[in-house]
Amino acid sequence: MIEIEHVAKVYQGRRVVDDLSLTIPDGALCVLLGPSGCGKSTTLRMINRLIPFDAGEIRVGGEDIRRVPPEELRRRIGYAIQSTGLFPHWRVEDNIATVPRLLGWSQQRMRDRVTELLELFRLDPETYRHKYPHQLSGGEQQRVGVARALAADPAVLLMDEPFAAVDPIVRDALQGEIARIHRATGKTIVFVTHDIDEALRLATVIAIMERGRLAQSGVPLEIVENPASEFVREFVGREAAGLKSLALRKVSERLQPGDGAAGEPIEAAASLRDALAAMTARRTDRLPVVDAAGNPAGVITLADLVR
Amino acid sequence: MSAPRLLKAPLLWTAALFIALLFGMPALAPVFRWGFPQVQPPVFSRGSFLELFLSHAGMVLAGSVAATAAGIALAVFATRPAGRDFRALIDTLATVGQTFPPAAVLALAVPALGFGPEPTIVALFLYGLLPILGNAIAGLEAVPAAVLDAAEGMGLSAWQRLRDIELPLAAPVILAGIRVSVTIAIGTAAIGSTVGALTLGTPIFDGLAGNKLPFVIQGAVLTALFAIVTDLAFAALQRRLQPPGAAPAPA
């Protein structure tokens, strides 16, 4: 659990972070979202004390971070940044093993951990462990960067716009990987981005920031359907928010009993947006719904989507 | 190694030539006697060339090691937050200092330190410091900020960052600076013979003073070869030491 309490940061007379309070539960994927200059990166870097804060308190796992020596704190927290910052003169395996080496792990343990992580990111260990960063593609470098952040198995992972510099196809794949890894490991991830769609896809809780202040925090659906201010409404996309909302809700929430529809059924676990897409493609206003086992579960109509 | 391969390795055959002449110059006496019949003796004989070389190399080594240590230390200081105020001053010192002719620095060291090898070594140190300092600062500043940020964020201490990240990445540029510094040092030390140091330049000055051209040639050839072999050796070292991921060093 990460507790940020009334934290402020003043830089050259400007309140870059202004009385920010936020609690990130264990195992959450919290996205710090907002436009450039809103203070989201600064907030992230205050958690691992790369930037000192001027007021308030930050506790990680119940412990005030100022009571721990900075290096020790950082070795317990994973840190992945946009330009990866991979050490160009070290091979992939040495890069990944950076923090384990600092912690004094045995050679064997480090070797195994590198293999484990490369496999986790679907990179063939024997091919990739001996490569140098400049021999990797952008997407591969990002994967190695995140693997390096996870090497010492920290409970918390900080990510600062890690996918902003790769092309959309790679970004999509990497987002999927992070979502998968989050589900598999249950770590607490704090993820900074300015991309609303990325946030909606990945987050279990979103904290939108504006000019150093918290504009709204909550689950993605809450942000999209009940924006707390004009700024949030604007940021989520005003009318376009409707489509985002459809992506977040499931068919199971709106289906009606009955069997008045024909054609290929849609799964109850699918999103309303997928249902809309299917209806549009087949030029129909109703679809049959099945559950995960394939048994009929009801019908969903166009009217149900906008209820 | 086959013959053509050998020819393509200039370091090897220049080094071989140098060593051959270092030990075998007296054997060339007949040649000098034929070219300059009135000069007696035909080959410099106040001391063996090996002796001269060892003394010369010793001074260059002493001055260069000191200059490298001081240069890197100062560069590290200039690139830390504590040294930022002094950075401009150090830059100025480096540029102004390099305008000073090495011979003048050597000459000015004499009234302060007397004659012999001491002023030569001090002059070598002072003058050799500047290229190393300049290159070390440039190399340290060229380390990408993202790499340093990631290193700090992962929990490397300042000393660990310097030792494991900054210095290794700056090493090629620093080595280029050391190469320049040592090459100049060999030449400056040779002039040190005028202030009483024993170097491969001593035969040159003896020859000029006594109008014995063979001595001049012997000293000049050996000094030139010493410098060339050293420069080629550094070039080979630079190629060998190139970390596969770092940027290539400047020529």
Added chain:
Amino acid sequence: MIGCGFVTLAPNRLVSGRPVTLWEAGGAALVVAIAALAALLLISVFVTAQRLVNWAAALIAAALLLTTLAAAGSAAAQLAAGTPALARVSLGAGFWVLFAVSALALIDAMQRVEIGGPAKLAVVAALAAACVGMAEAGAFDALSLALEYRNRRAEFAAALGRHALLVAAAIGPALLVGFPLGVAALRRPGLQSPVFAVLNLLQTIPSIALFGLLLAPLAALAAAAPLLAAFGIGGIGPAPAIIALITYALLPVVRSTVAAFGSVDAAVIDAGRGMGMTPRQLFWQAELPLAAPVLLAGLRIITVQAIGLAVVAALIGAGGLGTFVFQGLGQYAGDLILLGALPTIALALAADFLLQMLAATTSRRTRP
């Protein structure tokens, strides 16, 4: 600073002197003045943030510099008055430290103030004028260095002239040969590798060794063709020195030429050709002005280098300021060494500074 020797007093030219502090040399007022200025300077080091303080620091540094010089002259005069005529008063460690510190402080303060080129030139010219003025007024007359100069005024002028001649005789041909060579290397990239390899090799050879290597063939040449000897081309003398200096200047010229024209934005050339400019017009109106800053940087390097190398040339009889340096070394006479070394350093600094200003004017014009 107050404790160690400001000047040294020797009974005659051949014996080394004993250090004399400024206090002893009878300058209580000067000691106070220097101490006060130094203290002010020290304080300003810790308060460098404001622009006004930096200006003040620059003025204090300049004042300290001039006062130190004046003090040296006055101390010498006072000491000389009370001692026999053969006694020599020369500059001591204390003087040099103060001089170096105030000069550095001045340069540093000027950089912090961030004044433009013409202003910097004005400051330097003013300081130089002040020093010359003091010298003309006889402020330094009692110093042994001044005495040495007065004894050898004609020699000095000749040496200075010869030194300048050597430098000019090296730079001219180097530019004439190196510039076309560089252009050729640009047009034919295959040429670059061998050209640079040869020039690099020559550059590595220490100056005294190259001078020595050229002596024998030139001496032989002069012996075989006495006509050449009549022209001054021979072994000992300026000929080998000039040839060597030209050789050392070639690499920087070629390298600068290649870099300068290589740095001209390809888009500019493309646009020019597209507008219908002939290659000659393109060269004179676009390429050359854009390449000028780097070319001038190269000129600066070879000039400073040549001034320094010409000192060593004195050893092979080429003349120049180096003659004093090596005479002084031979006679254990510090003042002779200074008579040779100080003007050389001043020349090098002046050339560097002026060429830097020149380069700055050309680059400013081409920047939007």
